[in-house]
Amino acid sequence: MTASPAWLAWALASACFAALTAVFAKIGIQGVDSDFATLFRTVVIVFVLGAFVTWAGKWSDPRDLSARTVLFLVLSALATGASWVCYFRALQIGHASQVAPVDKLSVVLVAVFAFAFLGERPTLREWAGIALVAAGVVLLALAPRRA
Structure with a gap:
């Protein structure tokens, strides 16, 4: 499978939206149970995705x-759900500036898992x-937080 050069633009957009996710979620979960907020x-x-898929004419059977x-x-959906529950719980009790980077340890784990299971080198x-x-x-x- 050959990668299209457009992957970088989509990946950068994903990173921007992920950053906004952390900031918006940290504000939004104040005074709300994190599990309910995730739901x-x-x-x-x-x-939103249902509307987008319909609008784009991409429905399949x-x-x-x-x-x-x-x-x-x-399996991907279950992993995503578990990740979101853990992420929102961490955001509720921790600093977004620490939680989000630790969440990005997934970058390292993806590389290790892709090496082990997908044969990527x-x-x-x-x-x-x-x-x-x-x-x-x-x-x-591990950085100490100042109040």
Whole structure:
């Protein structure tokens, strides 16, 4: 599978929206149970994505999906849900400036999992970048907070 050059623009947009997610969520969960906030957020996402898929004319018959596709999409959904529950709980009790970077340890874990399970082979330079991300997460997570 060849990557399109547009991946970088989409990835940068994702990073911007993820950053806004942390800031908006930190404000939005004040005085609300984090699990309920996660559910509420998920319902909004379902409606927005449903409208987008309809508008874009991208509806497909789910019965046409292979069992393997369904299995891995369900596993992905379960992992996403668990991640969101943990993320919102961490945001509710921690500082967004610490929680969000630690959440990005997923970058390191994706590289390790892709190596182990997908056969991807990052270059030495890419592993160095991954190590720098891990080091940054440690620095931010362990940094003493000033009141």
